[in-house]
Amino acid sequence: MSQIPLSVIVLTYNEEKNIETCLGSLKDWAAEIIVVDSGSTDNTINLAKKFTENIYSHPFENYSAQRNWALQNIAIGNDWIMNIDADHEVSQTLKDEVSAHFEKGIPDNIKGFMASRKTMFMGRWVKRGGHYPIYQGVIFKKGFGYCEDKLYDQHFVIEGESILLKGDIIDTITDTLTNFTERHNKWATLEAIDAINLTAQQDGTNTIKPDKNGNPMEQRRYLRLRYYSMPIFWRSISYFLYRYFFKLGFLDGKQGLIFHFLQGFWFRFLVDAKIFEENLKKGKKD
Numbered sequence: 641m642s643q644i645p646l647s648v649i650v651l652t653y654n655e656e657k658n659i660e661t662c663l664g665s666l667k668d669w670a671a672e673i674i675v676v677d678s679g680s681t682d683n684t685i686n687l688a689k690k691f692t693e694n695i696y697s698h699p700f701e702n703y704s705a706q707r708n709w710a711l712q713n714i715a716i717g718n719d720w721i722m723n724i725d726a727d728h729e730v731s732q733t734l735k736d737e738v739s740a741h742f743e744k745g746i747p748d749n750i751k752g753f754m755a756s757r758k759t760m761f762m763g764r765w766v767k768r769g770g771h772y773p774i775y776q777g778v779i780f781k782k783g784f785g786y787c788e789d790k791l792y793d794q795h796f797v798i799e800g801e802s803i804l805l806k807g808d809i810i811d812t813i814t815d816t817l818t819n820f821t822e823r824h825n826k827w828a829t830l831e832a833i834d835a836i837n838l839t840a841q842q843d844g845t846n847t848i849k850p851d852k853n854g855n856p857m858e859q860r861r862y863l864r865l866r867y868y869s870m871p872i873f874w875r876s877i878s879y880f881l882y883r884y885f886f887k888l889g890f891l892d893g894k895q896g897l898i899f900h901f902l903q904g905f906w907f908r909f910l911v912d913a914k915i916f917e918e919n920l921k922k923g924k925k926d
Contacts, residue, residue: 642739643668643669643670643671644669644670644671644738644739644742645671645718645719645720645742646669646670646671646672646718646720646721646722646738646742646779647670647671647672647673647674647716647717647718647720647721647722648666648670648672648673648674648721648722648723648724649674649676649707649710649711649714649716649721649722649723649724650662650663650666650673650674650675650676650723650724650725650726651676651677651678651703651706651707651710651725651726652675652676652677652678652680652684652688652726653677653678653679653680653684653700653726654680654681654682654684655680655682655684655726655727656680656682656683656684656687657815658726658727658812659684659687659688659726660687660690660691661729662724662725662726662727662728662729663675663688663690663691663692664691665729665730665731665735666691666730667691669730669735669739670722671717671718672692672694672716672717672718673691673692673694674692674694674695674696674710674714674716675688675692675694675695675696676696676697676698676706676709676710676714677695677696677697677698678697678698678699678700678706679697679699679700684726694714696710696714698710698713702791702794702830703787703794704787704788704789704790704791704794707723707786707787707794707796708786708787711785711786711787716782718782719781719782720742720779720780720781720782721779721780721781721782721785722778722779723778723787723796724778724809725811727811727812727813728757728809728810728811728812729809729810729812730809730810731758731807731808731809731810732807733806733807733808734755734805734806734807734808734809735807736807737805737806737807738753738779738805738807741753741803749800749801750781750800750801750802750803751780751781751784751785751798751799751800751801751802752777752779752780752781752784752785752796752798752800752801752802752803753777753778753779753780753802753803753804753805754775754776754777754778754798754802754803754804754805754855754856754857755775755776755778755779755804755805755807755808755809756772756773756774756775756776756808756809757772757774757776757808757809757810757811758772758808758809758810758811759771759772759811759813759899760810760811760812760813761813761814761895761896761898761899762895762898762899763895764892764893764895764896766892766895766896766899766900767891767892768887768888768889768891768892768896769883769884769887769888769889769892769896769900769904770882770883770887770889771883771889771900773808774856774860775804775855775856775857776795776796776857777795777796777797777798777802777857778796778805778809780796780798780799781800784798784799784800785797785798785799786846788846788847788848789846789847790834790847791830791831791833791834792827792830792831792833792834793827793831793834795848795857797846797847797848802855804856813899817898817902820902821902824902824903824906824907824910825910827907828907828910828911828914829914831911832911832912832914832915832918835868835911835915836915836918838865838868847861848861849861850862850864850865867879872912872915872916873909873912873916875908875912876905876908876909876911876912877905877909879904879905879908880900880901880904880905880908883900883904884897884900884901884904889904
């Protein structure tokens with residue numbers, strides 16, 4: 641496969657277990673690989689040097705700030721930019737599909753590409769429970785994309801029309817349940833802050849706008865607003881029941897039971913508990 645004029649930005653921090661798989665999926669496909677590290681203390685940097693010399697270091701504030709810093713401060717060599725995480729892998733199907741678009745020429749009105757993540761959890765593809773496909777912006781033309789200003793679950797805003805790709809980004813969720821729960825506890829705090837500030841956030845200019853009839857990302861943001869309009873705690877219970885039974889999450893086996901319960905109920909309930917705690921501090925009643 642010949643390389644395409646695409647620059648790929650990968651954020652890293654102590655990713656020695658994942659970085660070779662991630663960068664290996666980009667080698668011989670993307671013309672430029674850029675790694676932005678935030679102070680790794682393991683072997684991440686040495687492993688990354690096997691694939692690219694474009695390695696930068698920048699203190700980490702949050703994912704949004706780190707991604708936008710890279711877009712604004714690095715001399716990116718191509719007009720098309722891809723952003724993936726270090727625990728992601730670009731599938732061969734997606735690479736073939738994007739290469740075909742570059743080969744035939746991308747229309748002027750197209751400013752980006754959206755693809756779904758293929759979640760791998762404890763060795764199994766989590767396919768059901770409404771978890772697949774979930775489309776996100778992964779590639780955009782320089783000057784027509786940025787990461788939205790959110791503390792958690794940030795996505796890339798594409799300013800213009802996008803093409804939906806059939807190929808996936810393979811997302812290996814975690815290596816251990818301990819890491820999974822520790823990370824989600826931190827993310828629950830950030831999601832609670834975002835949820836408390838939800839109205840002001842959606843009125844801003846640097847976020848994906850909720851739209852029932854918009855693109856897949858805008859539709860999901862609309863559903864997020866609907867979710868947080870439901871009564872606290874009951875919404876997390878209802879969401880799990882909807883996801884596990886109505887959306888057939890139980891067909892994902894034992895790994896699916898663990899994933900859907902932890903990510904679809906425990907995490908969501910924890911977010912609500914942190915919202916409740918914050919409201920108590922402020923003397924608010926739910």
